[in-house]
Amino acid sequence: MTSEKTAALDSFSPETRAAALNALAAGTFPAPGTNFNMHCHSFFSYNADGWSPSRVAYECRSRGLCAAALCDFDVLDGLEEFLAAGRLLALRTAVHLETRAYVPELAACDISSPGEPGVTYIMGCGFVREPAAGTPQAATLSALREGAQERNLALIARVNAALPAIAIDYARDVLPLTPKGVATERHIVRAYRVQAEKTFADAAARAVFWAPLLACDAAAYPALEAVLPKLEDLIRNALAKRGGIGYIQPDEETFPLADDFTRWVKACDAIPTIAWLDGTSGGEADAGRLLDLMTAKGCAALNIIPDRNWNLKRPDEAAVKQAKLAEIIAGCVARDLPVNIGTEMNKGGLPFVDELAGPVLHRYAPVFVQGMQVMIGQSVLARYAEAPYLGARAVAEFPDPARRNAFYAAVGALPALTEAAAARLQDAGPDKAFSLLADAAHHGQTAHGRVQIV
Numbered sequence: 178m179t180s181e182k183t184a185a186l187d188s189f190s191p192e193t194r195a196a197a198l199n200a201l202a203a204g205t206f207p208a209p210g211t212n213f214n215m216h217c218h219s220f221f222s223y224n225a226d227g228w229s230p231s232r233v234a235y236e237c238r239s240r241g242l243c244a245a246a247l248c249d250f251d252v253l254d255g256l257e258e259f260l261a262a263g264r265l266l267a268l269r270t271a272v273h274l275e276t277r278a279y280v281p282e283l284a285a286c287d288i289s290s291p292g293e294p295g296v297t298y299i300m301g302c303g304f305v306r307e308p309a310a311g312t313p314q315a316a317t318l319s320a321l322r323e324g325a326q327e328r329n330l331a332l333i334a335r336v337n338a339a340l341p342a343i344a345i346d347y348a349r350d351v352l353p354l355t356p357k358g359v360a361t362e363r364h365i366v367r368a369y370r371v372q373a374e375k376t377f378a379d380a381a382a383r384a385v386f387w388a389p390l391l392a393c394d395a396a397a398y399p400a401l402e403a404v405l406p407k408l409e410d411l412i413r414n415a416l417a418k419r420g421g422i423g424y425i426q427p428d429e430e431t432f433p434l435a436d437d438f439t440r441w442v443k444a445c446d447a448i449p450t451i452a453w454l455d456g457t458s459g460g461e462a463d464a465g466r467l468l469d470l471m472t473a474k475g476c477a478a479l480n481i482i483p484d485r486n487w488n489l490k491r492p493d494e495a496a497v498k499q500a501k502l503a504e505i506i507a508g509c510v511a512r513d514l515p516v517n518i519g520t521e522m523n524k525g526g527l528p529f530v531d532e533l534a535g536p537v538l539h540r541y542a543p544v545f546v547q548g549m550q551v552m553i554g555q556s557v558l559a560r561y562a563e564a565p566y567l568g569a570r571a572v573a574e575f576p577d578p579a580r581r582n583a584f585y586a587a588v589g590a591l592p593a594l595t596e597a598a599a600a601r602l603q604d605a606g607p608d609k610a611f612s613l614l615a616d617a618a619h620h621g622q623t624a625h626g627r628v629q630i631v
Contacts, residue, residue, distance in 0.1 A: 179204070186232040187220065189356040191258070198231045202265050207241040209593075213549050214530045215246035215271065216480060216519025219259075222249035222275075223361040225406065225525045230255035233522070234262035234270065242530060244269035244549050244593075246519065248300065251276050251321040253307045254357050260305075260556075267593045269549075271556040273302045273480075273517070274442075275452065276321055278435040279427075282470055286459030289452055292419035293427050297460070298452035299435060300480050301442030302517055303555035303566065308445060317441045322359060324432070329360055336369065336416050336423035342386070343372045363523070366413045370405075390415045390422075406525030439475030446565035448555060450478040450517060455486050456501025464501070464508045477567055478515040478548070479505070484528055487537040499537060506541050513578035516541075516548040550589030551582055558588055561602040562611035570611075587618035 185197035214237060219230045228236065230247050237245040245268060247259040256272045263270030277296055280288060284295035308314035330347055337344040345351065350368040351360045377383040384398035391411045393401070401408040416423045439449035451471045454461060461467055468479070486502040489495040509516050520527050533542045551566070559565035566585055575581035591614070594602070602610045 183232070183235070186235055187227050187229050194229055194231045194258070198235060198262060198265060201235060206238055206266070209243040209268075210241040211243060211546075212530050212533055213237075213242050213244040213269075214519045214522075215244065215517045215549050215552060216248045216273070216482065216521055217245055218249055218521055218523040219247055219255050220356055221252055221254040221359060223363045223523050225523055225527070228522070229356070230259035231262045234259055234266055234268055236529075238266040238268045240529065242268070244271075244553055244589075246271040246273050246302070246517070246552060248273035248275050248519070248521075250274075250359075250361060251325045252357075252359050253304055253318065254359065256304060256307055260560075264594055264596045264599050267595055269553045269589070269593045271302065271552040272304045273300050273450070273552075274304060274447075275300045276438065277427075277432045278438045279429050279432050280435045280460070280470070280474075281429065283460040284429070288458055288460030288467075289454035291454075291458070295429065296427055296432060297435065298454070299438055299476075300450040300452050300517075301438075301445065301447040302450045302478055302480070303552050303559060304445055304447045305556055305560035305565075314441060314445050321433075325359065325361075328431070329362075329365060331425070332362070332417055332423045333365060335425070339422045340369075340390075343369055343376050345369060345372050362413060362417045363409065366409050366416065369416060370409060370412055387412070410524075435471070436474050443475060443567055446559050446568060448478050448515075448552075448566050449474075449476045450480050451476045452480045453505055455498050456505055457497065461501075461505075464504045468505075468508045468512055468514065472512065472514070476514075478517060478551075479509050480517045480519075481505070482521055483518050483531050483538055483541075483545075484520055487535075488528075502537075502541075506544055510544060513582055515551040515582060516544050517552055518545050518548065547582060547586045550586035553589030554585030554587070555589075557591075557594065558585065558611070558614060561599070561605075561607070562614060563607040564611055584615070584618065587621075588614050591617055 182197045182201050185193050188194050217233045218224050219233050220227050233247060234245060247255050249255060253274055259272055260270055276299060277290060278299045279295050280297050286294055288297040290296040290298060308318055333345060333347055345368045350372060351364050352358050354364045354367060373383055373386060377386055380399055384395040388395040388398050415421050418424060442449040456464065486498045489498060506516060518531060520531060532538055533545060555566040564570045571581055575584055605613060
């Protein structure tokens, strides 16, 4: 029965997901531990296992994580669901958004999007509400969604023209794979794989079709169908990535300017955040230059996916990337930039959570813990006290970034808000909520106990 309810968390029906989560929340959970994952994609962009925001929250809570953050591409569709799941399950939560942007100053070199000079991944961290309809912020969010769809349609048009035997229709074949009509390259790739199975019902015929495109021997192809995530990665490289038949090189018009994106994130009361890859590209090679450039554009935090920077098979590659990891973290510490970490969950084979007690990451654990706590503190203070990390009140009361980090981290270290405690904070109003949270953080007391006196 539990497995059926867990599976129901991934239904495209919000009502079904809510009912399943409410039923599962009545069960028992382990005490929160010390680990966390602050970069989890859901099915509102792409999750390798098809998990919804509710499923992500439930799995994190069930496995003893103390905090988690949703991070979807180009949308905030899972925001309210994820924050509500956190309150129901007593899990600290935050919501981020990821996209790509253009950095004119680095137009001549790769940054964090390999093979695409001037293009960087970038994030907004700690969104607490979707922008109100009719606002400039809502218009920009819609533009992100529409831009993604336009790129998808253009990609499909190019691939269909090159491979008419497996041509797909966006509305018929791709959108049904998504809960709310926002598709990614991975959805498109899956649609092409499925269409190939329909067109070439015989495995040998599929091998003849795919082998030259995937640069593999036809005799070796059948084994790939036994590991679909690997097959889809190969298809994605052949169709959508650089050198693929549907790929087109982006330019300064393809994605929003980084400056515009950071202004939008700040206008949404969230934290513009650098999305760092591994330090080996031309744009990332000089950590100090990158941090100074991006903070001048408004970024106030940095995101890392640590596993790909230390957990490597080749010792020489591991040595280089671990040195780059140390360099970027040192740069963030020197500049008082919170560091957000996680594992993405958008590709098969990724770890569920980082090994903070492991042989490499343990030395950075205090930095990562504070980064998590700052993001949770931002989520709580911005939502209930109208005091976002980069807002006027925060800057006025804590002009020193180190002190601001300490305060937001102290709030983020408080036990997760329950529905009842969150309601009391909401009823208290922003000023009283700020005082209650600040007092609780100062005394190291639980937010629950402090809020109950309202």
